[in-house]
Amino acid sequence: MEITPPVSxxxxxxxxxxxxxxxYALLAGIVSSLTFGVVGSFVVTRRIGYIxxxxxxxxxxxxxxxxxxxxxxxxxxxxxxxxxxxAALLSALVIGWVSLRAGERExxxxxxxxxxxxxxxxxxxxxxxxxxxxxxxxIFGNILLTSRSDVIATVTLGAIIxxxxxxxxxxxxxxxxxxxxxxxxxxxxxxxxxxxxAITAISMVLMVRVAGIILSLALLVLPAATASRFxxxxxxxxxxxxxLTFVYNTGGLALSFELDVPTGPFIVLVASLVYGxxxxxxxxxx
Amino acid sequence: xxxxxxxxxxxxxxxxxxxxxxxxxxxxxxxxxxDIAVADGLCFGYxxxxxxxxxxxxxxxxxxxxxxxPNGGGKSTLLKLMLGLLEPTxxxxxxxGKPAEEARKQIGYVPQAxxxxxxxxxxxxxxxxxxxxxxxxxxxxxxxxxxTALQALAEVGLEEFANRxxxxxxxxxxxRVLIARALACEPELLLLDEPTANIDLSVEEQFIExxxxxxxxxxxxxxxxxxxxxxxxGDSVLCVNHRVHRHSLPLSGETIREIYSGVRRVEHDRxxxxxxxxxxxxxxx
Numbered sequence: 110m111e112i113t114p115p116v117s118x119x120x121x122x123x124x125x126x127x128x129x130x131x132x133y134a135l136l137a138g139i140v141s142s143l144t145f146g147v148v149g150s151f152v153v154t155r156r157i158g159y160i161x162x163x164x165x166x167x168x169x170x171x172x173x174x175x176x177x178x179x180x181x182x183x184x185x186x187x188x189x190x191x192x193x194x195x196a197a198l199l200s201a202l203v204i205g206w207v208s209l210r211a212g213e214r215e216x217x218x219x220x221x222x223x224x225x226x227x228x229x230x231x232x233x234x235x236x237x238x239x240x241x242x243x244x245x246x247x248i249f250g251n252i253l254l255t256s257r258s259d260v261i262a263t264v265t266l267g268a269i270i271x272x273x274x275x276x277x278x279x280x281x282x283x284x285x286x287x288x289x290x291x292x293x294x295x296x297x298x299x300x301x302x303x304x305x306x307a308i309t310a311i312s313m314v315l316m317v318r319v320a321g322i323i324l325s326l327a328l329l330v331l332p333a334a335t336a337s338r339f340x341x342x343x344x345x346x347x348x349x350x351x352x353l354t355f356v357y358n359t360g361g362l363a364l365s366f367e368l369d370v371p372t373g374p375f376i377v378l379v380a381s382l383v384y385g386x387x388x389x390x391x392x393x394x395x
Numbered sequence: 396x397x398x399x400x401x402x403x404x405x406x407x408x409x410x411x412x413x414x415x416x417x418x419x420x421x422x423x424x425x426x427x428x429x430d431i432a433v434a435d436g437l438c439f440g441y442x443x444x445x446x447x448x449x450x451x452x453x454x455x456x457x458x459x460x461x462x463x464x465p466n467g468g469g470k471s472t473l474l475k476l477m478l479g480l481l482e483p484t485x486x487x488x489x490x491x492g493k494p495a496e497e498a499r500k501q502i503g504y505v506p507q508a509x510x511x512x513x514x515x516x517x518x519x520x521x522x523x524x525x526x527x528x529x530x531x532x533x534x535x536x537x538x539x540x541x542x543t544a545l546q547a548l549a550e551v552g553l554e555e556f557a558n559r560x561x562x563x564x565x566x567x568x569x570x571r572v573l574i575a576r577a578l579a580c581e582p583e584l585l586l587l588d589e590p591t592a593n594i595d596l597s598v599e600e601q602f603i604e605x606x607x608x609x610x611x612x613x614x615x616x617x618x619x620x621x622x623x624x625x626x627x628x629g630d631s632v633l634c635v636n637h638r639v640h641r642h643s644l645p646l647s648g649e650t651i652r653e654i655y656s657g658v659r660r661v662e663h664d665r666x667x668x669x670x671x672x673x674x675x676x677x678x679x680x
Contacts, residue, residue, distance in 0.1 A: 276533045296528055341561070
């Protein structure tokens, strides 16, 4: 369904009230902010940003493969979203398995998955028959989710992640801080580490929709990185990350209409500036 | 008590917390003959190189001691074997009469504090609560778990620091938080891996006092490089240098040289212990 984007702030607020799609996008934005705030905090704390970036790039491989095979073999249910989720989970498991077995080598494996994912995705898209696929929404994101089912998928996946983190919060923190001790207390550290990577993978899929592949890591990590400069308590970092993510996503969305700039890059620019400011602010406070 | 120990207890630092060991329900019964750790022909190697060869010993319950030896001699490996984190290549090792992996619940492990990311956003109480992980299902820790954790922090004199972030603590305080975490496991055996390696002397003394009190209620096995501490913990030491030998204290200079077989002993900062200008009792370069 084609919609004409609103061109100013007032039109944006009108749109929210009158166009269900934008309301859904807002709802998805709220749930996403909760998810990204929580997951981003774990990614920053556990220092797996590099892994998250590799997963984001491998998502292109999944999207490309889904487009190619769904067209060549006429499989209507194989949407890019499903391809993305499969590719993300697969790369997370491979990276997780390698880093659990051979810690020092994980850098190269991560790089390999990153490159392989991007390259195979681009090739699949190039050779996919039928209508040409625009890469723009994958590279830059498409924050105006184009269908109701997308919003449902986002909210569902986001909610599942939040429930999982809620149930296993202390075990996840324990495994992040001291996986050896957690193991001594009967916690399967390996399983929880893989769970964390899987959660990160799904979050990257959701994030790629918002900010595109290139900027997805930045938007996931910058709110938590900013929060970490001001607090050394994880629950505070999570709350601040959620707040910042919501402000960036929603505020950025509205503001980008006002200023007529691409949304994804604009949001990341704002997030980076705030992060940079946090350094200056800390110095002033001292 | 030797005169040295008396002198040290008279030097208690100010603001020293009162220790009340109410936490532990495993009083040492001298009539029980159960050994806490028994090794028989234990061998371990990574690949073909054997780190530990034909190790046999038995440590009775209540007999705390230190494990000493040169780097690379297998001390940490033996510790990991006792925790069930490694499996013997040959021979056997049992703790509390069971294979090491099954005895974990009864052991409190204290690793070195320097191993952890100092900036990790976690509070002291949350670290100590990890000792209760096996008793916790979904969601959040129960009130009883929190009370146990606070008590454990009190045992090491850090209850006011419960909500302080790990990054705000000094090296000695971090090490004590890790001890509290092990205490929160309500263990019968406390295993410490070089706890004094990175803390200064004044803190070290407070430390040793804590351990001396804990020694009354549980067995302590401490891996250490610090030969000054070995007499504080027990009457003998376990020397680990690919093989394991038991030596009663005090150790003669020859025994020490033999144990470390030519490897230079790790020297900690002993400046504060010297009587000014008098170095007759020292062995340093």
